[in-house]
Amino acid sequence: MSKDPALELLVQLTNRAELEVPVILTLPGQVIAGTLISGRAFFAEVADEYQDGVELSPEEDLETYYVVTSMRAFHDNYVEPLPDESDGLPPADQIHLRRVWTISPLSERWQPLWRGDLAKVVGWCLGAYAGAPWEAGQAEPPHE
Numbered sequence: 001m002s003k004d005p006a007l008e009l010l011v012q013l014t015n016r017a018e019l020e021v022p023v024i025l026t027l028p029g030q031v032i033a034g035t036l037i038s039g040r041a042f043f044a045e046v047a048d049e050y051q052d053g054v055e056l057s058p059e060e061d062l063e064t065y066y067v068v069t070s071m072r073a074f075h076d077n078y079v080e081p082l083p084d085e086s087d088g089l090p091p092a093d094q095i096h097l098r099r100v101w102t103i104s105p106l107s108e109r110w111q112p113l114w115r116g117d118l119a120k121v122v123g124w125c126l127g128a129y130a131g132a133p134w135e136a137g138q139a140e141p142p143h144e
Contacts, residue, residue: 003092003119011092011118014038023097026123027116030104033129034097034114042096045113093118101129 013019014036021036037045100114108131 004121004124007095007121007124008092008118009089010036011095012089015040015092016089020098022126022128024125024127024129025095025097025116025121027120028122030102031129032097032100032102032114032116034100037096037098039094039096041098042113042115045098049112095121101131103129103131 010021010023014021015038018038018041019036022034023036024031024033095116095118097114097116098112100111102109102111102114
């Protein structure tokens with residue numbers, strides 16, 4: 001599969017300018033709606049979610065310590081490939097979302113964060129999914 005050049009540009013701009021853009025993605029067998037965020041923001045939030053306010057100490061919780069420090073290292077060293085000569089922006093291979101609603105034929109569920117292969121996206125549009133409980137006013141939004 002090849003990447004949609006317009007979606008790749010939106011991801012590139014999001015990574016470069018730390019934008020937040022509501023999107024709905026179509027992948028084989030599912031629809032995923034959420035807020036497009038940068039790779040740096042994604043890794044920072046993964047570390048925050050995993051740490052969940054716990055004081056980091058390798059002596060007390062080695063697993064948490066290594067997971068959180070590894071995710072923070074991805075955040076701190078989120079090095080994008082060298083710019084593509086055609087447009088000056090680094091190519092994007094991954095897409096990162098926050099506050100995600102996933103819809104498949106068998107279920108619907110929310111996730112705080114999601115990372116996927118940009119080349120697997122077969123369709124997309126800008127906007128929030130009105131069917132998510134927090135968008136329809138039926139529930140409080142998931143914590144961020």
